[in-house]
Amino acid sequence: MSSELHEKLFVYGCLKPGELGFDHIKEMVDPSCEAATIQDSLLKVRDGFPFIELGKPNHAHNQTSGYLLSVLPHCNEEFWKVVDAFEGNTYKRVTCDAKGKTSGSVKVQVFVGKNPRSGTSYELEGKEWSYKTSPFIQGRFRYTCDLIKGDIEVLKKQLPDLPPENLDSSSYWIPIIRLEGSFLVLVSTLEYLLTMKYGNLNSDLNELSVNSKMDMLGNKDPIVQEIISQSDLDSYIAPNDVRISKQERAVIITRAAYLKKLYQTRNNLSHRGKGYKGDIKFTLDAAQRMVEFLERYFSMSGVGVSREI
Secondary structure, rough: OOOHOOEEEEEEOOOOOOHHHHOOHHHHHHHOOOEEEEEEEEOOOOOEEEEEEEEOOOOOOOOOEEEEOOOOOOHHHHHHHHHHHHHHHHHEEEEEEEEEEEOEEEEEEEEEOOOOOOOOOOEOOOHHHHHHHHHHHHHHHHHHHHHHHHHHHHHHHHHOOOOOOOOOOHHHHHHHHHHHHHHHHHHHHHHHHHHHHHOOOOOOEEEEOHHHHHHHHHHHHHHHHHHOOOOOHHOOOOOOOOOOOOOOOOOOOHHHHHHHHHHHHHHHHOOOOOOHHHHHHHHHHHHHHHHHHHHHHHOOOOOOOOOOO
């Protein structure tokens, strides 16, 4: 067994205590997590996720705050497999010096950004990242909710009077395009939530599919279980999957199946030659349910994003 398996892990992103990914590993670490910092490091954000660069002493924000996790002895080997899979191929694990609040200087393992110059990233103005203050949640998602709630109300009123499907009328296309665009932002927000909570790869280091993550979210997350237990599943008419015959279509009987059907609606967005008004109804219903689910989830997990229209 490599000696590195006995080192502490410095966490500053999704695996920190209080963040969504910590549930994934909390049973494998000592509950007394120690606050710590890494000096001469630059904390940046790319695609909504934080990463650090080491060896950056001359920047204004050249210190990253996080926590030291001490792995329980009987979980050593499994822990490192889990965190390596969670972080995936966009991070690499290296050894560096950290300063614990009480323990002082200590050698730690830390995940740094792989290929930090690729993609579009920005320096985080501050020493610490949290999903609770992420602009993906506080900005894009919040304003999308405002927009889509308004579009839903407009379409509810317009649905009985929509023109025939063979007419390229602006009274049809403009509100539908807005609804579709907003719904896709909701879908990407759900994907963002799933990645923050379950990471990127499975134990075999293969990509962890969205469906696999939704199975875990729907069947294991207590917040999700509470939200969906209060949802009216019986009234939800899910979109049809063209790959399955009417006789074989699954009934929504599990929380994970409910989430998957909401997610699947992205493939059933209205377009000419398909369900037309039927697809609009599916999208309207799914959009309302997706907004409610995501707002309640983030609110119950400590993020205040819900706003009155």
